[in-house]
Amino acid sequence: MARIRTLEMRDIVKDFSGLRANDGVSLKIEAGEILGLLGENGAGKTTLMNILFGLYRPDGGTILINGEEVVFRSPRDAMQRGIGMIHQHFMLVQKHTVLENVALGFEKAPFFFPLRQVRRRLAEFSYRFGLAVRPDEPVWKLSAGEQQRVEILKALIRSSDLLIMDEPTSVLTPRETAELFDILKRMSGEGHSIILISHKLDEITRICSRVQVLRKGKVAGEAPMGEVSAEDLARMMVGRRVADSYPKADLPPGRVVLEILDLEAQNDQGAPAVRGVSFEVRENEIFGIAGVSGNGQQELVECVTGLRRASAGAVRLLGREITGLSPRQIHNRGISHVPEERIKFGIVPNLLLYENAVLKRHHRQPYSIRNIMNYPAIRRHAGDLVKSFQVATPSIYSPMKHLSGGNIQKLILGREISADPVLMIAAHPTYGLDVGASEYIRGQIIARRDRGGAVLLVSEDLEELFMICDRVAVMFEGRIMGIVDPRSGSFEEVGMMMAGAVEAAGGEATDAV
């Protein structure tokens, strides 16, 4: 089959149950190019690439290779036409050796003694592209960088001309990143094309020959690398400010409620995720944390709520140390928490609404008295929540899983607000909700602030943060890049920090109030 000289995607449309993930996206790449695909989470980058790799079928639009239309029914079709994809999470069999992983699913391998032939080819490719791997080592012993090289070799041996890499550097050390970029340059020199999905500006500028930016499912811009500045890209990525702020009472911030000092924590893989974060949240204040998800926000919130142990630093609530306390102790001291992934963490789908209405507070009076649940009081409380937080449900006896996402979130928010917390933490509270529900929830968060509450709001939605926050901190790779006042700060400034391109001068000193 002919090598890929040009590949074109034209007017690709893809809907996910009413949500348009790709809206008329076109993309073109030629042999030897490294194309950077830039955009925030949810901009549609991964969806577009999954379509190119045959994982999804587009609802509209066409794909052309060398000017000729192709239809991919599955990744197998795409691979046969020379397209390879390396996912963020590697698809390797951990207990098998490198060689076995490469041979697995390699169609040209002979039926008998496949490894002998594959070993030869592996050595050949690994020499040609400078991809050092140890063929007989089991995969679980390899570093992330080495595993990635195995994935690249797998694609190359299957004669992939076009390689799609989804956030390839997110698991790599800076040294491994540099090595990867050398390999990619070598590949492009041999006529391979590469599409690099990323949200990191510096990487795109370092390696790509051309860049295309997606925003909210559409193409926001496209240019050869030399013709755009990092500022241009940041602006294309985050867009313009459209909405106005919500009305807020004009209140000066009160006493310090939450104080975080040089906090450090590791993620589940043991890699540093929060790297020396300090800030404080006051009464009458909504403190926002912006950033592409996966930059330590989740670990930060988990440290404050007691779900994760900090490896260094301190968390104080009203001047008292709460670092290392259990989630229950921290809740008892007055921190309430609207968790991200609300269905996974925030509710018990198979229990009834009223049983969910006291989750996390079920151990306190009046909901349980001396270890006996007080269901009449619980049902009364559930009824009040449903009424005052406009939860649409047939009754408080409905299983929680029958409620829509927006109504689940209203119940969680109501539950957490009604505890009258000293500090409320809300992580991505409007993610995936419709406009009406989002507005309602933002209004409730502001009402909490206006009544003297302190709110820590983590969100990926910059518009939302600018609309309701009093201050917005930007997290990138576990650090706070700067703190911005939404009234005077600009989207571009925050966009640059989110992509790790600038560290605001003075960092925490931009504490403008």
Next chain:
Amino acid sequence: MRFESVPRAGTSRVLEILAPALSLLAGLAAVGLVFLLKGLNPLFALGEIFRSSFGSVFGLTETVTKALPLILVGSGLALTFQAKFWNIGAESQLLLGAVFSTWVGLTWGPSLPGPVIVPLMFLAGFLGGALWGMIPAALKIRLGINEVISTLMLNYIAAELVKFLVVGPWKGASKHGYPYTDDLPAQAILWLFPGTRISPILLVLAPAAAATLTFLIFRTRFGYEVRVIGENREAARYAGIDFFRTSLLFMAVSGGLAGLAGTGELTAIHHHLSYPDTLSAGYGFTAIIVAWLGRLNPLLVMVSGVFLAGIIVGGDAIQMSLGLPAVTVQVFNGIILIFLIMGEFFLRNRIRWVRRTPRHG
């Protein structure tokens, strides 16, 4: 063409009752098929089972005798299954209960009056089962060891321990080479209703345990936390529930109840510790079916316990009257359990038959 399962949006109350009833019927039909293969009239054989277990006074008393340990063990299992902790080791918890009671009965029995020694033996039985049950809970929470494997393996260890005791250090001086301990002293043996093997103490204890467990599961904070753990572990963590404490506690209760059943078998029926399969007719395993058939609600476990006890008694009877092999009852139980689990699946999911979607693009 292929089949596709879609979760049902809601299940009606009628369906909730109908599903296990239909599964039971389908299971009985499958059992009938087994009889048919043996050249027996399935309706006659099934009728014979229920006639011999529920159709006579003697059959009925035997059914109750076997239902009591099943209700005790099944109620405890309902609790752990609510937490999705798959305790397959009730059999060993029962044995450990019997071992502890035997020790108490033989050591202090001769010197203490009945009203003192009997409660002490039940207490020891609860303790033995509870301690044995807490081992897999600790292993799971602290070391991440799968409880199915650990509870299953602990069954073998407990069985070997009992065998070792009855042929070794505890072998009865009065038993002339049989693998039994000495009989318990008379004051440590339960009084039975004349002509039956039913002790009034157990007749009260089993339903009381079921009622207590119902209250525990559905009315207490502990039960609430157990159900939250079972339905959504992440939410349980979020809600600040202490997995270690809660798991130890529910396994102590579940193991303890199995231990009580062990004490009951010992003091009411056998009067001495003997080989494990003599001591318990697989109650620890049958109770798994009892708990599921009772929809993990101890009040319903009382009904399902009686039903399965009937099958055991009836199965024993047809072994003799129809000349069937001894494993018939186990085949019967296995088939019923599989059908119940399938019924549960069909209750939660709707099955759609889809033709291949036409290709477009």
